Amino acid sequence: MNSSFKIVLVAAAVFFGMMLLNKPKEKEAQEAQTNEVAVQESAQASMTDAELALIPSIVREIGVRDTTGGRESFSYRTDAVALNVADGHLDGTISVDSFTVAVDSALVRHFPVEMNVTQQDMAYNTLVKELKEIGVYRKFASLRKPVPSADTVRLENDVLAIEFDAHGGIMSKATLKKYKTYFASKTDKNKIDSAQVEVFSPADRATYWFKIDYNNNYVDTHHLYFTPRQVNDSIVEMTVDLGDGARWGYRYTLPQGESYLVRMDVIQHNTQNVLPQNTTQMGMAWKMELPRLERGLTFEERNSGIYYRYFGETPDNINGNSSKTEKINHRVQWLAFKDQFFSTIMLPRKGFESGVVQQQAYKVHPDAEHIKFLAADMVVPYSATDEIAASFDVFIGPNLYPLLKDIDVQLGVDDGLSLTRVIPLGWSWLRWINTLIVIPVFTFLSGFVSNYGIIILLLTIFIKLIIFPFTYKSYLSQAKMRLLAPEIKEINDKYPGKENAMVRQQKTMALYSRAGASPFSGCLPLLLQMPILIAMFSFFPSCIELRGQSFLWVQDLAAPDVIFTLPFSIPFYGKEVSLFCLLMTATNIVYTRINMKNQPSSSSMPGMKWMMYLMPVMFLFFFNSYPAALSYYYFLSLLITIIQTWIFRRCVNEEKLRRKMAENAARPKKKSGFMARLEEAQRKQQAALREQQKGRRR
Structure with a gap:
């Protein structure tokens, strides 16, 4: 094949095929999840006599003391269970639906005849679960009940707004104020419904929690209700009161201005009599369903996932359409839940010690709201004696190369963080083309030109100017081969048959040598162009600056430029029709025809002609769901190449070239x-x- 563009597209086609092979088996995953839930629901809770014997003393410890009537008693209540202890005896009630049953009766499974089996099991399991958790949580038990709170607590600056939830004391919602979603309207596909980007929210089941070492057990903080305190416009504290002046919680700091970094400190005060003082590690769990934020689904699925970096190493990841669990046995510097253009990155000041990360890829339909489930169960260093037990920097923002590169400077990390590696800019041996050439030029042009369609045009011209010497040399090689075609035909006619193959080859090579031509001289320029073309294939789907940018008929350059939707679906193509993809395909066919005319050997291989024309049609299927900017760039690149070929044909005097070849042959x-x-x-x-x-x- 004579075009480097076709070679690049072949690589893209192979990648596309691999993507199809890696589709998750959604049915199997759903069946496994259903079976797991069924097993959990069918399992009966149980409690030993030893565990039950401890409950009265624990209720005395955590319950509300009452001395009415001169008799001391202690009570502890949740939504379903009411417990009382007087004179060392435990009694109380468990409520299920409209039934209320005494604790003593429920523990021996003696229920009213009006209760069905399901209600009886629910009452028994709820009671046992509550009693067991009281045994684990003790002083924390009362913190598992909702507390009245005022309005939603928020922190915000010019670019980021954070909402907090008292349940778990977590950042429950993160909104990027300068970025919007660009989905097609459900009522009119030609219109866009836009809203501010929410990197995570309660709708995504996004949560994180810590596992506190307590009473030979672990307390999960996402079961606790925290008390919020707005310190100032930049700081919020979420704490739980452990009694006797002991407090534990989080301090969140969001600097004003245009900062996407949130500082999260785990704070504690007077906890030496509550929590063990020899603890050096603390568990941390983090999970969420990754929301769909882009109109173009292909690259959002491919370029999203879990990224992490071992200290001093190149970041690793689980992305694409794979469902996978990986165990982390060494120290990790940071951990990211990444979408195509946005990320949430946890950066512990002392790193993660170890952990397990998991990705479950969904089989996403066009109207899906989530694309993956991401989870991490990590271990972080913990200081039991310091006021700040652990500290994190949390990046919540866009995958913008200059911004992520600047995080290293902001955090003062000497050996760097390599956060820019969450942006897929190609293989390591090609990545430098984007980081050192394409991105700086693109950023420079963005400072002077506001229309990104024009910027892509200027960038394409710039790249064409860089590779112009190689393109010109390739054309000269083709011209020489075209001029030598009659003489090569004479050699082939003079020495026909397999028995003369070596003679033909010798005569042909001698002809090339005399004329100063080579059939391979045009290959090197094409090979030198390939890295740039492949680098651009990675750059455009990762360029967040193109999100929501319109050009001509395109509403969003980061998504396919759908001009109409077919009433039926074509295999490997879909229903939506991309115009730039059609233009790219048509231009590619024209370029193929021109290129074949310039190749003297094409007439001797008529069987290859249909193959050459078939390839652009195949790529029509592969590129139809790709971002409009990528198809637009390849369309421009091909169009400029066609114009260059026409100019070369006009400017290169083939008679002079023939005389020069004759002079070379005479020397x-x-x-x-x-x-x-x-x-x-x-x-x-x-x-x-x-x-x-x-x-x-x-």
């Missing part, structure tokens, strides 16, 4: 060592062939 040439060895090998091969033919005649 005495000193054979290079390689050519001498090649000709010697050909002579030996030809001699061996003659000996073999003589042996057959005998």
